[in-house]
Amino acid sequence: MGKLKTRAAIWIILAAALLVGCAQPATGSDDLAAHPIRVVATTGMVGDLVRNVGGERVEVVTLMGPGVDPHLYKASADDVVQLQRADIIFYNGLHLEAAMSEVFERMQSRSRTVAVTGGIPREALLPSDEYDNQFDPHVWFDVMLWRQTVEYVRDVLIDLDPSHASIYRTNAESYGRQLDELHAYVQSRAALIPEDQRVLVTAHDAFRYFGRAYGFEVHGLQGISTVVEAGAADVQQLADFIATRRIPAIFVETSVPQRTLAAVQSAVRARGFEVRIGGELFSDALGDPGTPEGEYIGMVRHNIDTIVTSLRGEG
The missing domain is CATH 3.40.50.1980 (Nitrogenase molybdenum iron protein domain)
Structure with a gap:
C-alpha cells in the first residue's frame, strides 16, 4: 500500500511538472551555445563538480543542501519542476539517490540525465555488502576515483555544447590538477x-x-x-x-x-x-x-x- 501511495505521489508531481513544461519548454540543444546551460544536480558534490568543469557556461541548481541524506531524499514538487526545466541533469548514480530513481526514469524523455559515476570502470568500484549486484556509491571519498568523473562530465558537456569545448577542456585540466594536489595532501x-x-x-x-x-x-x-x-x-x-x-x-x-x-x-x-x-x-x-x-x-x-x-x- 505504501509503494502505491509513493508512486501515485510521483505521478501527480510529474503531471504538474509537465503542465509547467507546456508553458515553458526546455530549450533545445541547438540553442545552448547562446545561453548558459541549465543544470540540476542532486548532491552538493555533484553540483560542485559540474560548476568546476562547466565554469561560466553552466548555471547549477543543487537539490540537496547541507545535512541532507541522499539515501532517503524524495523529490518535492518544486524539485521536479526544476528537473523538468533543466537542459541536463547530473546525479551520482549507483543507487545513492535511490528514492529518486523513478523520477529520473520519467525525466529522461524531456531532459538528458547523466550519472557522473558512469565514467568510473566497474572493476574500480567496491561491491555493496547489503545488496546483490550493486556497488558502494560513496566514490567521492577516494579523490583519484572522483577525479575520473571530471573527464566524464567534461565529455558530456562537450557533446552537449561543442562550440565551447575549449572552455570545458581547460576547466577540467585545471580542476584535475587541484584534485591531484588534494590527493597528495590527504596521503x-x-x-x-x-x-x-x-x-x-x-x-x-x-x-x-x-x-x-x-x-x-x-x-x-x-x-x-x-x-x-x-x-x-x-x-x-x-x-x-x-x-x-x-x-x-x-x-x-x-x-x-x-x-x-x-x-x-x-x-x-x-x-x-x-x-x-x-x-x-x-x-x-x-x-x-x-x-x-x-x-x-x-x-x-x-x-x-x-x-x-x-x-x-x-x-
Missing part, C-alpha cells in the same frame, strides 16, 4: 597516523573508498545506506570492537542523526572504556555555501584534518 596527512592506529569509526559505512585509498580500517554503525537503521545488536557489537581495540575517537556525520553514535558511546562507557566524539565529518553532503566545506576540496580537507587531529589526540 601526507594520513601518513602522520601509525598504520595500526588508522581505524575510522563513523555513523554509517560511507568511508570504504577512503579506507581503501588511504590505508584506514573503516567501521560504520549503519551500512552503506541509511535506509535500514542500526539495531541494539549493532550498537553492542561496535561497542565491543571499540573497547577491545581501545579506539580513542569516533566520528559523527552531518547527514546522519548524532543519537546513533551517542548510543555507541554509552555502550562503550559501560564496558569501562571512554571513547570521545572526535568531531563531525561530512559524508553524504557538503557544508554550508560560502564556507570551505561547502566545496568538495574544502570538505575533503576538513575530513582528513579532523580525523588526523582526533586519532592523534591533538584536539
